[in-house]
Amino acid sequence: MIVAPATSFGQGGIGIIRLSGPGCLDLVRPFVLGLGGGPPSWKSHRLYYGQFTDSSQRVIDEVMAVYMASPRSYTREDVVEIHCHGGLVVGRRILETLRHAGARTAQPGEFTLRAFLNGRIDLTQAEGVMEVIEARHRSAHQIAVQHLEGSLAHFCNELREQLLDSLALLETWIDFPEEDIDHPSFDSIVGTLTSVIENLRPVVASFRNGRVLREGVSVLILGKPNVGKSSLLNALVGSDRAIVTDLPGTTRDTLEEQLDLDGLRLRLTDTAGLRDSDDPVEQEGVRRACGKIAQADIVLLVIDGHRGMDDDDRSALGRCAGKNSIIVINKSDLPSVEIPSLPSHFPVITVSAATGAGIDRLREELRIRAGIADGEECPESLILTEERHHQALSQTLEKLGKTIESLNAGLSPEFIALDLREAVESLGVITGETAPEEVINRIFSRFCIGK
Numbered sequence: 203m204i205v206a207p208a209t210s211f212g213q214g215g216i217g218i219i220r221l222s223g224p225g226c227l228d229l230v231r232p233f234v235l236g237l238g239g240g241p242p243s244w245k246s247h248r249l250y251y252g253q254f255t256d257s258s259q260r261v262i263d264e265v266m267a268v269y270m271a272s273p274r275s276y277t278r279e280d281v282v283e284i285h286c287h288g289g290l291v292v293g294r295r296i297l298e299t300l301r302h303a304g305a306r307t308a309q310p311g312e313f314t315l316r317a318f319l320n321g322r323i324d325l326t327q328a329e330g331v332m333e334v335i336e337a338r339h340r341s342a343h344q345i346a347v348q349h350l351e352g353s354l355a356h357f358c359n360e361l362r363e364q365l366l367d368s369l370a371l372l373e374t375w376i377d378f379p380e381e382d383i384d385h386p387s388f389d390s391i392v393g394t395l396t397s398v399i400e401n402l403r404p405v406v407a408s409f410r411n412g413r414v415l416r417e418g419v420s421v422l423i424l425g426k427p428n429v430g431k432s433s434l435l436n437a438l439v440g441s442d443r444a445i446v447t448d449l450p451g452t453t454r455d456t457l458e459e460q461l462d463l464d465g466l467r468l469r470l471t472d473t474a475g476l477r478d479s480d481d482p483v484e485q486e487g488v489r490r491a492c493g494k495i496a497q498a499d500i501v502l503l504v505i506d507g508h509r510g511m512d513d514d515d516r517s518a519l520g521r522c523a524g525k526n527s528i529i530v531i532n533k534s535d536l537p538s539v540e541i542p543s544l545p546s547h548f549p550v551i552t553v554s555a556a557t558g559a560g561i562d563r564l565r566e567e568l569r570i571r572a573g574i575a576d577g578e579e580c581p582e583s584l585i586l587t588e589e590r591h592h593q594a595l596s597q598t599l600e601k602l603g604k605t606i607e608s609l610n611a612g613l614s615p616e617f618i619a620l621d622l623r624e625a626v627e628s629l630g631v632i633t634g635e636t637a638p639e640e641v642i643n644r645i646f647s648r649f650c651i652g653k
């Protein structure tokens with residue numbers, strides 16, 4: 203029998219403690235007094251009002267409690283939930299009491315693991331639970347709910363069924379080696395595999411966008427001192443997040459801020475202006491800024507259009523070589539000077555961080571650079587967000603390609619079945635049907651306490 207806080211105590215008005223396992227109702231019974239001082243009747247799926255006491259009948263809190271009889275529960279086991287006040291001490295004392303009575307503290311993700319092991323959900327739905335909890339903005343949440351509801355599981359199972367049919371056809375052919383495979387069977391197998399491949403391709407390709415939608419895109423703001431990097435960050439996020447002064451060298455440390463661009467999540471990083479300096483603090487700031495270049499998805503290289511380019515700008519520009527970069531010419535509200543020969547493979551956007559002119563165009567360019575064009579961000583179709591799913595489905599695609607090649611080359615059915623079986627297996631790894639234990643453990647170890 204396991205127990206864990208389902209909410210974080212000390213934060214909200216209500217806290218929930220959840221128990222799961224055979225006998226958990228009997229474990230709780232002595233500690234809950236209903237109206238009138240007697241025990242509640244504990245009918246399944248009824249919410250009871252009462253008091254939770256410790257083992258010496260001292261009242262710990264006024265609570266609501268619910269018993270959910272197996273299998274109609276989150277874990278499919280008997281479950282009891284105590285809904286108490288959200289205080290730190292309350293939660294701690296109730297947990298203490300229940301542990302004393304014999305419940306063990308649940309591992310992170312252990313409730314959901316049980317739901318998986320007891321067959322209520324598959325592995326992708328379990329991952330969807332965490333994805334829903336971790337989603338930071340609407341489109342990530344939208345995709346997570348799809349996964350939670352089993353759309354990916356359904357997709358994989360459907361394809362798996364079709365492949366298993368083809369495998370069965372192939373295997374009858376193995377069993378009667380003296381007979382050649384007949385034309386209808388051959389055509390049917392090739393037809394099925396081709397259609398499965400066509401269904402898989404767009405889903406495998408969705409992974410890039412899926413990851414972007416889930417994790418966001420990192421955007422590094424780079425440039426020499428005083429060009430308006432911090433002002434640009436503020437203009438993009440719409441608040442005075444970073445300190446702006448007219449002194450070069452204002453920003454010393456990197457500063458990260460999130461921006462939701464109609465569902466696309468950007469992680470913007472403002473940096474210290476790049477220049478040679480004797481000041482050790484500034485040197486460290488420059489070192490940190492440069493250290494971020496490698497991991498950035500997009501670099502915004504800011505130039506002061508009023509002052510024009512100098513060697514510091516050129517050296518900053520040199521650091522953007524090979525990066526997905528946008529050149530931002532700032533201070534368009536002031537008279538501008540000629541900016542000579544910028545590398546032609548970078549888009550150039552002129553803005554004024556002070557007035558906001560051009561900022562919308564910059565936003566649009568960011569969306570394009572992130573690889574998500576307008577109107578594409580709210581997905582109806584299946585989107586992959588997990589590297590694990592992407593790998594397994596890519597593997598399935600590859601094996602199916604091989605299977606068709608072997609069929610066309612007239613290889614022996616045993617040989618063909620080998621590849622097809624591996625394709626089927628990869629699909630099973632996604633849903634958990636054939637996932638090795640260490641894969642399952644790795645997934646649930648990422649879960650939070652009480653889930």
Ligand SMILES: Nc1nc2c(c(=O)[nH]1)N(C=O)[C@@H](CNc1ccc(C(=O)N[C@@H](CCC(=O)O)C(=O)O)cc1)CN2
Nearest residue numbers: 208218220247270273274275276277278283313322653
């Ligand atoms: N109080 C509370 N809120 C919660 C949860 C919970 O466990 N407790 N959840 C979870 O952490 C989530 C809801 N998810 C749930 C999923 C399935 C079942 C469940 O009991 N399923 C049964 C059928 C229920 C019935 O027949 O009434 C089943 O599928 O067999 C419960 C919660 C979010 N909110």
Ligand SMILES: Nc1nc2c(ncn2[C@@H]2O[C@H](COP(=O)(O)OP(=O)(O)OP(=O)(O)O)[C@@H](O)[C@H]2O)c(=O)[nH]1
Nearest residue numbers: 427428429430431432433448451452453475555556
């Ligand atoms: N007129 C005008 N002034 C701007 C604009 N953007 C920034 N400035 C001014 O330029 C000066 C420097 O701006 P910051 O945003 O601090 O520049 P920075 O690149 O972050 O500078 P460091 O942190 O020192 O590297 C400030 O006085 C800003 O008010 C703009 O679009 N137009």
Ligand SMILES: [Mg+2]
Nearest residue numbers: 431432452453
């Ligand atoms: Mg700054």
